[in-house]
Amino acid sequence: MTPFPFSAIVGQDEMKTAMILTAIDPRIGGVLVFGDRGTGKSTAVRALAALLPPIDMVAGCPCNSATLADCPDWAGISQAEIVTRPTPVVDMPLGVSEDRVTGALDIERALTRGEKAFQAGLLARANRGYLYIDEVNLLEDHIVDLLLDVAQSGENVVEREGLSIRHPARFVLVGSGNPEEGELRPQLLDRFGLSVEVCSPRDIDTRVEVMRRRDAYENDHAAFMAHWQEQDAGLRAQILAARAALGGVQVSNVALHDCASVCLALGSDGLRGELTLLAAARAIAAFAGAGAVTRDHIRATAPMALRHRLRRDPLDEAGTGARVARQLSEVLP
The missing domain is CATH 1.10.8.80 (Magnesium chelatase subunit I, C-Terminal domain)
Structure with a gap:
């Protein structure tokens, strides 16, 4: 099913604004969303994926590179066929292994062909896009350390089994969590550019509107999407205009x-x-x-x-x- 439209999310204005700002300028450094369960945190992230303008990339490049020169040699791509793809939004599940995050030796090719080949991980897939971590405060420490290194350098380096692999890994980090379930390590907390707090609506009208829109999304999907996609398109155009104007904004x-x-x-x-x-x-x-x-x-x-x-x-x-x-x-x- 098509993701819930970003424009249709009720309330949570600060969270939506923070995500829009990172779409305008990814150098801001990502968004940390803390709050109650069931307040639309993951819905907003997935809605953002459908909202964002697509990117041009080399077909088949595991790092979503814009040009053949940026595509790593180990990818084995010799022709630069440029295709348009949605901005990547990659989920990092809790309990994920280090190999899944950074990438690892392709065992199948090693056994069947005797070749040392690299199988890209989540960091490669998230390049030029978003890396989303739900319950980020429960992430294991060694994975946190990996993210800190890559967030600092913008490059993922893997040295294992005689392989030395590098590839770009520039992404906007989006984390969500419930503060009652544990605190975030200060080193990772500082890497998030923006932080927002969300809470459950306190008034009847807002809660009713949330139910009404969700019910329409699930039971009258086509009409609901047709209504809100126009507003999403307008917001996308605003984001593109803001990107173009960003360099000209004066700072006194x-x-x-x-x-x-x-x-x-x-x-x-x-x-x-x-x-x-x-x-x-x-x-x-x-x-x-x-x-x-x-x-x-x-x-x-x-x-x-x-x-x-x-x-x-x-x-x-x-x-x-x-x-x-x-x-x-x-x-x-």
Whole structure:
């Protein structure tokens, strides 16, 4: 069945905005979605796959390379037939083996032909797309270490059984989870550009609308999709326009000062917070059709870019989102 339309998701505006921003500028660094079960986290990720513009790639390339020069030698592709494919969205299941993630020796070819050949893993399939991890806080530590290395370098390196294999692995990491089931390692938490918190709707009308749309999706599928695909197409066009305009969005010294002031007031470690906040503010400005980043754009993206970067304060009972909002009102009145 066709994925649930992105535009038809009820509420969860911050989560949808964060995913749109990473579609506009993948360098923002991915999205972490924490919240209750059954709040549309995985639905939104799968809906995003259908929403995103397709990519041009070399036919048969296991890394979704745009040109033959980018396709690794071990793929054995000699002719560059360019085809259009949907933006890849790859699921990483819990309990996945290291070989499945990074790739491994093709045992069948080794036994039948005596050849050493590489079988690409999930990281290759996710190149130029999205890597989705449900229950990311339950991911095994050695897999987390692998992701950290690849996220840092943008390249997957496998050295095993006499093979030394490299291929590009640049993807947007999307993780979801329930905070009650365990915390995320700080090293991986910092790799997510944006973080959002979702919760169950608290009003009757919203819950009824969720049921109405889901029921129509399952029982009157064709009519439901026809209605919402037009809105998805409009959103896709907005994303493409924002991508084209992104490089022309101006950032003044005042905007740079505002980003640094907010991060300093919040005590966020390192400079990744400022850089991510600036990238997110520029992306939302491009999406809005603005020619320059303003304080409104910084205010709109600061909670997403910074809430997961704050140090814990045992004396402050307010959540991290509330702390960001409080500092924004003081630093950027």
